[in-house]
Amino acid sequence: MSRRIALSVVAAVVVLGGAGAFALAYAGDQEPSPALAHSTVHYTAPDGGRDGSLSFTTEVTAPSGVKNLKVLAWPEKSEFATKPLTAKDMASVESATCTPAGGHTVRCVYKDTVSAADVASSTHGTWHIAVLATAKDGHTTLDTKAADFSLS
Numbered sequence: 109m110s111r112r113i114a115l116s117v118v119a120a121v122v123v124l125g126g127a128g129a130f131a132l133a134y135a136g137d138q139e140p141s142p143a144l145a146h147s148t149v150h151y152t153a154p155d156g157g158r159d160g161s162l163s164f165t166t167e168v169t170a171p172s173g174v175k176n177l178k179v180l181a182w183p184e185k186s187e188f189a190t191k192p193l194t195a196k197d198m199a200s201v202e203s204a205t206c207t208p209a210g211g212h213t214v215r216c217v218y219k220d221t222v223s224a225a226d227v228a229s230s231t232h233g234t235w236h237i238a239v240l241a242t243a244k245d246g247h248t249t250l251d252t253k254a255a256d257f258s259l260s
Contacts, residue, residue, distance in 0.1 A: 142170040142241035142249045149237050149255035153227065160222040164255060168206070169213040170243035177204040178240040179218040183231035183259070188238075193252045198240035232259050 147166040154160040162181060168174045180201040182188050188197075204218035237255040242248050 139171055139243075139245055139247060141247040142168050142174060142243045144168055144239065144241060144249060144251055144254060147237070147239075147251075147254045149257045151222070151235075151257040151259065153260070154222060154224040157224075159224075160227070162218075162220045162222055162257075164204070164218045164237050164239075165215065166204075166239065166254060167209055167213055167215050168241045169211070170241070170245075170247065171212050172243045172245035172247070173212065174206055174214045174216075175242045175244045177206055177216040177218075177242075178202070179204050180238045181235050181257075182238060184234040184236060185231050188252070193238050193250070195240055195248055195250050198238065198250065201240075204239075227259065230259060235259050 145167045148164070150161075150163045152160045152162075164179055164181075166177070168177055178198045178201045180193070180198060182193070202218065202220075204216040206214040206216040209215040235257050236253045237257075238250070238252045239254045240248060240250050
């Protein structure tokens, strides 16, 4: 084999090996973001002097584990209808309580009481539940309309 062919083969092996290593490193960094499933909301209006309630439940799956789930109820007729929510908007909202549900999945529940005064001072109509799921590796998923309910 001539020296020129041998050098070409060595150069090709180095280039292909480097490209393969880069592809593997890049692929390894592509851990999927948290996935949401089975999201439900249940709203009970205050009645007869008793407070009502708002309950949101979802399952979150993340290969690295779930760090937290932030939850925000927002009215359809609000600034977020024209200026969509961002992860930054969700940073300071309340967190759901999450418990293991098998594998890399947790079941998260958010509950809050709703007083008659809350309802009287709130926008009536359709409301959305926004959630920000954060995995332990830092990946996030923002769903601004994970579930809907009606406030009347």
